[in-house]
Amino acid sequence: MDFEPEIWDVGYLIASILFILGLKKLGHPRTAPTGNLYAASGMLVAVVVTVAQMNFGDGIEGTVLIPAGLVAGGIIGYIMAVRVQMTGVPEMVALFNGFGGAASALVAASEVFRMINNGTIPTDWLTFHVAWIAIGLSTLVGWMTLTGSLLAMMKLKGGFEIFGKWYRTPTWGPEWLNYVKGIFLIGIVGLIYMSLEEPGNQDYIIGIIVLSCILGLLFVLPIGGADMPVVVSLLNSLSGVAAAFTGFIISNNVLIIAGSMVGAAGLVLTNIMCKAMNRSLIDVLFKSFGGTNKETVTRTKVGSDPDEVAMICDGISKCVIIPGYGMAVSQCQHQVREFADILEANGCEVKYGIHPVAGRMPGHMNVLLAEAEVPYDKLKDMDTINPTFEQTDVAIVLGANDVTNPMAREDKGSPIYGMPILNVDKAKTVVVVKRSLSAGFAGARDG
């Protein structure tokens, strides 16, 4: 491992600058598409520089593996990205996260097995220790990211009521499971230490891989329901950290820069989400959420049927629609738009109240409604919309029960107590559409 200054480092510097500019521009609505383009160009520069460096360095040996890998990955990735429904994006981000983490961990595994099998383990004390500790950490974070992301994806995808209920059973008390996680972590650190003592022994590396995979599952296992966006965001951060550690293994600055930058950025996003739910990251990770009490909100629903909803909505002047995960799952954002169009044709003012954590990721609802061509200026955030509920005739809650549940204000025993909510109960009429009543919504649309 050595960081000899070479001409190629200039290319990596250009790539790094493109990443930084890209990430910065991605944070502003007008410049976001350019930002994405910058970041993608940075990646292209990094790949081209790498190939050139290999060509003019030791020569390109992998004339089969490299093109095959790039073409296969490129085609699979492109098809997945083009075919995915906007509602399925959170799952796919989770899956890509897992792939990124796994790729970093696989590079670490490739490096360590190459050195062990070829007998090229560094003899210099510092070089060896940096490489081996970085390999251990990259393996830990990378494999954890993979298994954690896969579980998170399955929870997002496979109706986590099944998963959620199962994991929320009292036997999954957070107390002892946290100790198990701690033991696993200590075990992994111990294995990294032992591999430093006996670097030629592959078994330690395999042990780290296995324990890290299990640890990733254990991390996500007790977390369910409303906390899943936080987990996906944290995993996003971890996949960056894994890339940074891999940068230390292969002595490459662009990996260190891009990886640690994404790690920090993911953590910022995670914090934003935690704040919106009035919870700390520690609580999310180590105190299981308990029942989300989804059923309690049904008290506000007075068993209305589609026709009744249609009558309520006839001749109103102010309506607020609160979309949530239910809308994402039932993919009814286009019907929502049509419904809003009908209301507006009858002279009603329609606005959308977007809770910061509605859906499965921050901004999830905005993307879905944008897909349905809802004008951007009709989407209001929580602080803007809350004071207007008292003048609102009808508030329609579309599968967004938790973020509108008054229990969060009143019931100290409720698991969501203290979370800021949309005060729909202040509106004159509240219509709650749950997923099971999606047919009811379609009926109301015709009203």
Add this chain to the structure above:
Amino acid sequence: MELVTLIAAITIFALAIFLGFELITKVPPTLHTPLMSGANAISGITIVGALFASNVASDSGNYPLAAWLGFAALVLATINVVGGFTVTNRMLNMIAGKRRGK
């Protein structure tokens, strides 16, 4: 490896972390999902490491384990990069399209 190069690498690591914190402190909620997706694609930079790990020749097709691991890393990293930037672009186009008042 000299100690000074390690310290230089750790300096870069630390400064990039602070940079990441500063870059995205104020972001409207609309952009959170695209930002997460875009940042995730950037973490696919590990593709550089995967390229080096895949740079192995074989006449008989008998690649060592390390080469196969590198190849797997290359496929996954490329999926992450290409898929990530493409889906981010799709999302941003939808949002931008609405802003033009389509």
